[in-house]
Amino acid sequence: MWETLLSLYRLRRRTGEVVFAQWRRSAGPQAPADTRLLTDLVPPSGYAADFLTPVTDGLTLADGLEALRRTPRRRLSQDLSVLAGARRLPSWTTALAEGRPEAVTRLADAVEQYFEACLAPYWTRITGHLGRERARQTALVADGGWERVLEDLHPTARWHYPVLELGYPVDQELHLGGRGLQLVPSFFCQGLPTTLFDGDREPVLVYPVRHEPGWSAPDGTRTSLASLLGRTRARVLAAIGESPCTTSEVARRTATTLPTASQQASALRGAGLVTSRQNGQSVLHSITSLGLALLAGGPS
Structure with a gap:
C-alpha cells in the first residue's frame, strides 16, 4: 500500500529522472481512469490521506485492500478533513467521508486496478530491491545491533539515545511512548523519509532504498x-x-x-x-x- 501511494508522487513529479523516468513513460499511459480517485487523495506534494496506508498483519495487497475497505468512518472523516485543510476536495469525497460502502469499495477497486496496471509488471524487481535492503539491515543488526541500523538508516539520520533525528519536509515529532517503531524500506520513497501524519496511530517510518537506474528496462x-x-x-x-x-x-x-x-x-x-x-x-x-x-x- 505504501508503494502504491508513493508511486503516485513519482508518476506526476519530474524528479528522480535517472531512476523513474523510464517507468513513468511506460506506466503512465497504462493508468486506469479511476486513478483520478487516488490522485484526488494524494496531491503532487504534501499530505496524503493516512487511511490509504493501513497497518495490517498480512503483507499482501489483498490484506491492504481489505483493511482499506474496513476503515472506520471516523478515520475517513478525520483524514479527509486534514486533506481539505490544504486543498479543495472534489464532491465524490463527501460520500467517502460519510463512510458509504459504495464509495469505499470504489476507492479500494481503484487502488487494485492501478496496482495491477502500473506496479504489478515490475513487482518482482521492486521486491528484489526491498529484499536486498532487508538482508542488508539484518547484517547490520548482526554486526552492530539496532544502533548501527538506526545510524545507517538514512544520510540525515542521527541517533542519540533515546532520540532518532531525521531530515523531514516539515517539523514533526513522533513520541513512541513505549510502542515499537516499524521500519518500512520503500522503493518509491525518494529523498527524505516519511511517516503517518497522525502520531496516535501505530508508529511507522518509511525510508528510501538505494536505486539502480534502468531497473524498469526490459x-x-x-x-x-x-x-x-x-x-x-x-x-x-x-x-x-x-x-x-x-x-x-x-x-x-x-x-x-x-x-x-x-x-x-x-x-x-x-x-x-x-x-x-x-x-x-x-x-x-x-x-x-x-x-x-x-x-x-x-x-x-
Whole structure:
C-alpha cells in the first residue's frame, strides 16, 4: 500500500529522472481512469490521506485492500478533513467521508486496478530491491545491533539515545511512548523519509532504498548494457547515475574495491559517460547526458 501511494508522487513529479523516468513513460499511459480517485487523495506534494496506508498483519495487497475497505468512518472523516485543510476536495469525497460502502469499495477497486496496471509488471524487481535492503539491515543488526541500523538508516539520520533525528519536509515529532517503531524500506520513497501524519496511530517510518537506474528496462536492454560495458563497469555507471558520488561511495555502492572503482570510473570518463572533478580531498563523479541516455536505453 505504501508503494502504491508513493508511486503516485513519482508518476506526476519530474524528479528522480535517472531512476523513474523510464517507468513513468511506460506506466503512465497504462493508468486506469479511476486513478483520478487516488490522485484526488494524494496531491503532487504534501499530505496524503493516512487511511490509504493501513497497518495490517498480512503483507499482501489483498490484506491492504481489505483493511482499506474496513476503515472506520471516523478515520475517513478525520483524514479527509486534514486533506481539505490544504486543498479543495472534489464532491465524490463527501460520500467517502460519510463512510458509504459504495464509495469505499470504489476507492479500494481503484487502488487494485492501478496496482495491477502500473506496479504489478515490475513487482518482482521492486521486491528484489526491498529484499536486498532487508538482508542488508539484518547484517547490520548482526554486526552492530539496532544502533548501527538506526545510524545507517538514512544520510540525515542521527541517533542519540533515546532520540532518532531525521531530515523531514516539515517539523514533526513522533513520541513512541513505549510502542515499537516499524521500519518500512520503500522503493518509491525518494529523498527524505516519511511517516503517518497522525502520531496516535501505530508508529511507522518509511525510508528510501538505494536505486539502480534502468531497473524498469526490459531484461534484454539491461543485459545488453552489461554485455557492452562489462558487468562491473555497468554497475559503476548505474551507481554514478543514481547521484553524484565520490570514488569511495562508488566502491561502496557496487561492492567493489577502491582501485577497481577508480579504474572503472576513469574508463567511463574516457568514453564521455561520466565527468570527474576534485572535491576537497575526494574526486566527485557525475553522469553525463550520454551516460544517462545509455542507462535509459532511449534514443541518442
